[in-house]
Structure formats: structure tokens, C-alpha cells
Amino acid sequence: MPMGRKRIQSLLASHDRAVFVLNGWIRDPYIILGPDDHYYLTGTTPLAGDKREQTEPYNTGLGEGSVVGWKANVWRSKNLIDWEDLNAPFSLKDGVWFGDQPKAFEQLDQGQWRLWAPELHWLGEQWALVHTSPGPVKGANLSISKGTKVAGPWTNPLGTAIQRRHDPSLFKDDDGTWWMIWGATSIAPLKPDFSGFTSNPRKIGPSGATAKMGHEGCLIQKIRGKYVLFGTGWSTGKMRRGSYNLYYAVADKITGPYSERKFAGRFLGHGTPFKDRAGRWWCTAFFNANVPPVGRQGIQSRNLSQTAQTINQRGTTLVPLEVRMNAGELYIRAKDPAYANPGPDEAQKF
16 A cells, blocks of 8 residues: 655665555566666556556456556656656557567557566666567567657667567676676677677576576676676465565676575565665565465565465565675675565575
8 A cells, every 4th residue: 555755755764664655556666766866667567547457456467367568657756755657658669579570560459469577777878778578579679769868769779689588687887888688597798889799698597506596587786896696586486386586696707607596585576676876775576476465464484385475565665675795795685574584485495
């Protein structure tokens, strides 16, 4: 449920508990602090005005009955409290596949067009938007704005070479090289003009018994001089069983080797770690479950393995993160007790 303004302000200031900042159906919420000192939020969303957002508040967003639409809705805010709707500045029609395979779009009912997991990245003078899609064409997009606003017209310099890359993300290294990250997990460096890759993709992942970060939602950030690979998986290791969690592994080089998979937070799967303008870390969180949200009370000891379950309400929640060096090791962990520790349904032992 939406929080009052004073409560949101208090929780944002204290940085020790989760805070619900925006109501409305969303998956994979992504936040970045832009060059204009605004926070930009996007994610997997329905089309504006879709009545199912009210009639089916806990729609899973999966299958033919999915409420997910084919446009990337974007909001911006100066304070993480008041959000301005930028009215879907990007859609599948702006991507490369609409022009490359028009018949696929003509033959599939528009109600089945889907745009998944958009991200925004500031390139210095323009914005890049990446996302994946299961249809009409099973393909991703890397699209670049003409100017400094998150708005069209958009170009697609990588063209169809982006292919079917699930949950693409971008990372700019210290030497100026942009990398694409996708799946769980492949990476490849991009040409300066984003028209292609400069080398073949390579696989990266954690060391130790858990060989993969999870199955989706992977991204890379540079934190305290370390490359941090984040990834998403279900606590049980089985699809849609347990809690949807965020994990990470650390390396001194982007290509690895990476550490063992570590635990970042329960119910934080496919969330985005980001720094606010004060330098504090947060992670976005959202509803992803087969049943309505369960209560927080006693959640630390509750086994959720029967089906997909979460404490997150429908909408965008921000969970504070603790980020510090501990005896030379980078430590990242949710601060809110309800998110901070693995549940009894966690397959990996930490």
C-alpha cells in the first residue's frame, strides 16, 4: 500500500528500512541518476490505461494472460517521492525488429506484443535504452536517443546483430569501453559507435559449487574498485519456487575470475542497485509471486518453497543496501531485516 509523504521522507532519510515509493504494476524496476540530477525509473509495465492493472493487481506478467505491454514507460523524480510520468518515450515500434520483420508484427495480435526489462544508460550526450522481448520477434534492442532527453527519435546502431539477448544491460569501464551483459552470463565489448562488438562473447560466472549467478537480470557495476556481477535466481534453484533473490560475485577484472556467488538480499531479484545523490546505496524491489504478498512478520524463519512468494507490494520499493569493505572483501547486503538474510528455503549455503 502507498505510504504517506512524511513516512517516505523519514525512511529515505534513515536508510535502514524498505520504502514503497511508487504504486502501479511493474516488474524489473530500474533506476538511474541522470545528468540533470533527476532519478529516472523504468521497468516492465502495462500499457497506460490497461484496466487489468486494477482488476488483476497480482497478474504475474507471464504467458498469454500477461498484463505487460509493448512500451517502455519512464518516470523521473528529484527526490524519489514525486514522480513525473514521461509517457512511454519508447516502444517496440522504435526498435530494429519492427522495420526488419514487419510481418511478425502484423501477424501477432498487438495484445501479445511484449517489452521486457528496459534499462536506461547515459552515454555522455545521449541516452541508450536496452531491453528484451519475447514477441512478436524474440529479440532485444539497443536504441539511442537523438539528444539529451529520454525521447525519440531513436536509432538502432547495433541493428539486428543484437539478436536474441535476454535481459541486456550495459556497463562503461574505466577506459571508456562499453560492454553488453546478457543472459546468465555472457559479456562482450562494443564498438565506440555501438555498431557492433569488438570481440566474441565470453561466459563469466561465479566460482565454487554454484556455477551460475541465476537465470536472468544480470548486470555489472564497479564498486570500491571491484567489478561486481549481480544476478537473479529463485532461492530453491527451481523456477517460481521460493523467493526471488539477488546475488553477486566480485572480480578484479571484468572478465574474471569471479568469486563464489554471494547473497545480496531476499526478495530483491531483478532489482537494480543504485547510488543516490548522497552516495548511499539502494536496490529496487517489486512484486513477483504466484500468490498475493505475504506478511513481513516472522518472514526470516518462514519457508517459502511451496510456490513463488514475496513480501513486496505491487509497485516500486527501495531497499537500503550496506556496501563496505570487510577484511579486504567487498560486502553488499540489504539492511532491512526482512530482506537481509537467506530464508530456510535457500538452496545455497552462505
